[in-house]
Each structure stands twice: as structure tokens, then as C-alpha cells.
Amino acid sequence: MDKIIVKGGHKLTGKVKVEGAKNAVLPVLAAALLASEGKNVIRDVPTLADVSTINEVLRSLHADVQYYPKQNEVIIDSSMELSSEAQFEYVRKMRASILVMGPLLARNGFARVALPGGCAIGSRPIDQHLKGFEAMGAEISFGHGYVEANVNGRLRGAKIYLDFPSVGATENIMTAAALADGVTIIENAAKEPEIVDLANFINEMGGHIVGAGTDTIRIEGVATLSGTVHHIIPDRIEAGTFMVAAAITQGDVTITNAVPEHMAAVISKLEEMGVMISETEEGLRIQGIKPIRSIDIKTMPHPGFPTDMQSQMMALMLTATGTGVLTETVFENRFMHVEEFRRMNGNVKIEGRSVIMNGPSNLQGAEVAATDLRAAAALILAGLASEGVTRVTELYHLDRGYVDFHLKLAALGADIERVSTESSDEKVMQTV
Numbered sequence: 060m061d062k063i064i065v066k067g068g069h070k071l072t073g074k075v076k077v078e079g080a081k082n083a084v085l086p087v088l089a090a091a092l093l094a095s096e097g098k099n100v101i102r103d104v105p106t107l108a109d110v111s112t113i114n115e116v117l118r119s120l121h122a123d124v125q126y127y128p129k130q131n132e133v134i135i136d137s138s139m140e141l142s143s144e145a146q147f148e149y150v151r152k153m154r155a156s157i158l159v160m161g162p163l164l165a166r167n168g169f170a171r172v173a174l175p176g177g178c179a180i181g182s183r184p185i186d187q188h189l190k191g192f193e194a195m196g197a198e199i200s201f202g203h204g205y206v207e208a209n210v211n212g213r214l215r216g217a218k219i220y221l222d223f224p225s226v227g228a229t230e231n232i233m234t235a236a237a238l239a240d241g242v243t244i245i246e247n248a249a250k251e252p253e254i255v256d257l258a259n260f261i262n263e264m265g266g267h268i269v270g271a272g273t274d275t276i277r278i279e280g281v282a283t284l285s286g287t288v289h290h291i292i293p294d295r296i297e298a299g300t301f302m303v304a305a306a307i308t309q310g311d312v313t314i315t316n317a318v319p320e321h322m323a324a325v326i327s328k329l330e331e332m333g334v335m336i337s338e339t340e341e342g343l344r345i346q347g348i349k350p351i352r353s354i355d356i357k358t359m360p361h362p363g364f365p366t367d368m369q370s371q372m373m374a375l376m377l378t379a380t381g382t383g384v385l386t387e388t389v390f391e392n393r394f395m396h397v398e399e400f401r402r403m404n405g406n407v408k409i410e411g412r413s414v415i416m417n418g419p420s421n422l423q424g425a426e427v428a429a430t431d432l433r434a435a436a437a438l439i440l441a442g443l444a445s446e447g448v449t450r451v452t453e454l455y456h457l458d459r460g461y462v463d464f465h466l467k468l469a470a471l472g473a474d475i476e477r478v479s480t481e482s483s484d485e486k487v488m489q490t491v
């Protein structure tokens with residue numbers, strides 16, 4: 060098992076490039092199954108554990124998947140007859156495996172997918188996905204830990220109102236509707252940039268989708284979709300994570316390949332704390348200052364403040380002066396990292412769906428365990444600003460969503476390394 064060992068107290072400076080977005084590439088790779096002709100070539104694919112997992116899911120469904128991690132490219136041929144079953148071993152590893160359900164139902168008229176169940180951040184039901192499939196004429200049934208959707212003939216276009224703008228439900232319904240008979244309207248749809256990327260990809264395959272990025276999406280079903288070449292958008296959460304890394308070390312970092320329009324809420328909240336942010340020719344420049352001000356934040360669906368930046372922002376808020384309140388409204392249980400921050404001497408307490416911080420905390424290095432992938436990044440960020448050495452374990456969470464995180468931080472000047480727990484390298488760091 061690996062560990063990241065970070066010694067705090069170094070200002071980060073320099074440039075860092077963000078990868079293609081994890082939350083865009085997973086739905087796009089799942090949606091590639093819609094193509095019954097030609098091959099899909101997906102570019103700017105980040106080399107993440109989740110990408111390997113979705114590739115395995117697609118292969119288990121009999122698609123031909125060629126992965127070229129060094130070229131950041133995946134080529135998928137899904138023109139053959141596809142299997143309809145996504146097994147538990149994949150869905151358990153990665154919830155986004157549920158996103159094959161829409162394409163399979165559209166292509167085969169039948170899909171059987173293991174129920175994802177809960178995870179470290181909440182119960183995460185899929186009722187809104189299923190409500191959409193049902194409205195399009197599918198019959199839903201459950202048994203032996205699987206959910207099945209079955210349609211007699213083709214799916215039919217329908218008007219679907221989502222009770223909550225769920226990202227996954229919007230994506231699954233959009234892919235199912237892309238090959239349905241007639242027009243589907245999704246109301247109260249999710250508006251995340253990753254939804255727009257998916258709609259663009261489907262349109263590049265020959266689909267007819269308008270309105271992605273607004274709360275009403277109109278999908279006119281087509282008879283067939285064909286392979287295309289698609290570039291994945293940059294990862295706004297990875298970019299935000301490096302913005303916090305710059306701010307928490309009072310550093311001066313330029314982030315290249317970020318799309319500022321995708322990050323308005325994060326930029327605005329960092330500026331409210333006193334962090335200086337400017338758009339330069341090279342990218343987004345972040346200059347941290349000390350002291351920074353405490354603020355209040357509430358996570359919301361896009362364009363609100365993203366829940367996937369909540370734990371990283373909490374690390375920064377711990378170093379701010381005054382009282383700050385961070386409220387999580389998207390997931391019911393995304394505060395597992397709070398106890399780990401307390402182990403680092405963070406002055407933080409949970410009250411219902413909010414966390415209250417009285418700062419600045421005098422953060423101290425400690426042994427901590429990542430509880431989900433953003434928590435993994437957040438604990439490392441807190442380590443950058445702590446006195447002494449922090450050791451972060453359970454790094455399989457980090458590997459789901461960050462490419463070479465410690466190497467990128469080291470290139471910016473962080474004192475950080477990743478060791479296997481069997482390694483004696485750690486002893487060298489323990490002397491500091």
C-alpha cells in the first residue's frame with residue numbers, strides 16, 4: 060500500500076497543466092457504445108484508474124477498446140452486438156459504471172446493471188435515472204442486486220422532469236434518448252460543463268441535442284450514431300485543487316489548460332477570501348496571501364459551488380482568520396474527512412449539514428487516511444500548510460481522480476514523495 064509523505068511550509072511556484080476531466084471522460088466513454096458504425100477516437104483522456112475501470116466495463120460488454128495512455132487516447136469499436144449486463148465487480152469499483160445503462164437500453168432494448176448502492180459520500184440512489192427510462196417506455200425490475208430495464212421495440216421520446224438536477228440521471232437519459240423514437244425533453248436538467256461535453260460528443264456522432272448547459276435539454280432521437288473524434292474538456296476540479304494548493308501555501312502558480320468560465324464559483328469564493336486571481340496569456344494565475352479571510356460556502360449543482368471542491372476548500376478555510384461555515388447540500392454524508400482534519404489539529408466541528416471552522420488553525424502534520432478521492436487531495440493540501448510531516452494513506456481514492464498528483468506538486472516546489480509502505484525511503488523523511 061502506498062503513502063504520500065508531505066512536509067509543510069513550502070510556497071508553490073511555477074506552472075501546472077490540468078488533464079482531461081474525469082467526470083467528462085467517463086460518460087463519454089460509456090456513450091461511445093451508442094455508435095453502431097465506425098470507431099470512436101477519444102482524445103485528452105486522463106490516465107486514471109477510473110478510465111481503466113470504464114474500459115474494462117466496455118470490454119465486458121464485448122466492445123473492442125484500445126487504450127493508449129501515453130497518447131491520452133482511447134479508440135472504441137462498438138459496432139458488434141453488445142452484451143447487456145454490467146456486473147457488480149465494476150459497478151462496485153466505480154459508480155459511474157451505471158452510465159452504460161442508457162446506451163445499452165437504447166442499443167439493445169435491454170440492460171441489466173448491478174445496483175451501485177451507497178458509497179463513502181452518501182446513499183446515492185438512481186431513482187431519477189430509472190424514472191427517465193420508464194417515461195421512455197422501459198419496464199424496470201429489480202432482482203439479485205441488479206436493476207433491469209426492458210423495452211418492447213424502441214424507446215419513445217418523453218418529457219421528463221428531474222426532481223433534482225442529477226448529473227448522472229441527465230447523462231443516462233440523454234444517451235438513452237439519443238437513439239429513441241421522437242423527442243425527449245429533460246426539465247430541471249443538470250447544467251455542468253461535463254453535460255455539455257457529452258451532448259457535443261453525441262452530436263458529433265450524428266445526434267440532435269440542443270440546450271445542454273441550460274436546465275431544459277431537447278433530444279431528438281436518430282436511427283443510428285457513428286464513431287467520431289472527440290476531445291475531452293479540461294478538468295475543472297483538478298484545476299480548482301491546484302488553485303487551492305497555490306493559495307494555501309501563499310504561492311504563485313499559473314494553471315494552464317483550465318477553462319475559467321467553468322470555474323466561476325470557485326474563482327469567486329477564492330477571491331472573496333483574498334486570493335489574487337488573474338487571467339494571463341499563459342493561463343489562470345493564482346497568488347496566495349496571508350492572512351486570508353474566512354467565508355461561508357454552500358455546495359450546489361452547477362453553476363453553484365461544486366461539491367467536488369468542498370473538502371479541498373475546507374483545507375484552505377482551516378487556514379483562514381475568523382469563523383467560516385461550509386454547508387454541503389448535494390451529498391448527505393460528505394464530511395468523512397472532518398475527523399482527519401481534526402487529527403491535524405484543525406479547529407472544525409460538524410453541525411448537521413454544515414461544518415464550522417474557527418481559524419486560523421495551527422495545522423500539524425499527522426498520519427491520516429483518505430476517505431474519498433477529493434478528501435485524499437484535501438488532506439495532502441492541508442499537509443502542504445502544516446507544521447511537520449503528514450502521511451496520507453488509502454491512495455487508491457486519489458488515483459481514481461488525479462494523475463501524478465504528488466509529482467505535479469513536487470514540480471511546483473512541494474516537499475512531497477510517494478512511497479510504498481514496505482519502502483525504507485520513509486525513514487529518511489522521518490528524520491525531519
Ligand SMILES: CC(=O)N[C@H]1[C@@H](OP(=O)(O)OP(=O)(O)OC[C@H]2O[C@@H](n3ccc(=O)[nH]c3=O)[C@H](O)[C@@H]2O)O[C@H](CO)[C@@H](O)[C@@H]1O
Pocket residue numbers: 081082083085154155181182183184185186187188189223224225226227228249366367389390391
Ligand atoms: C462521475 C461523475 O460525474 N461524478 C460526479 C456526478 O456524480 P453523480 O452523477 O452520481 O451525482 P448526481 O448529480 O446524480 O447526484 C447528486 C445528488 O442527487 C442524488 N440523486 C441522484 C440521482 C438519483 O437518481 N437520485 C438521487 O437522489 C444523489 O444521491 C446526490 O445526493 O455529479 C456529482 C455532483 O456534482 C459529483 O460530485 C460527482 O463527481
Ligand SMILES: C=C(OP(=O)(O)O)C(=O)O
Pocket residue numbers: 082154155180367432433460
Ligand atoms: C464523487 C466523485 O466521483 P464519483 O461520482 O465518480 O464517485 C468525485 O469526482 O469527486
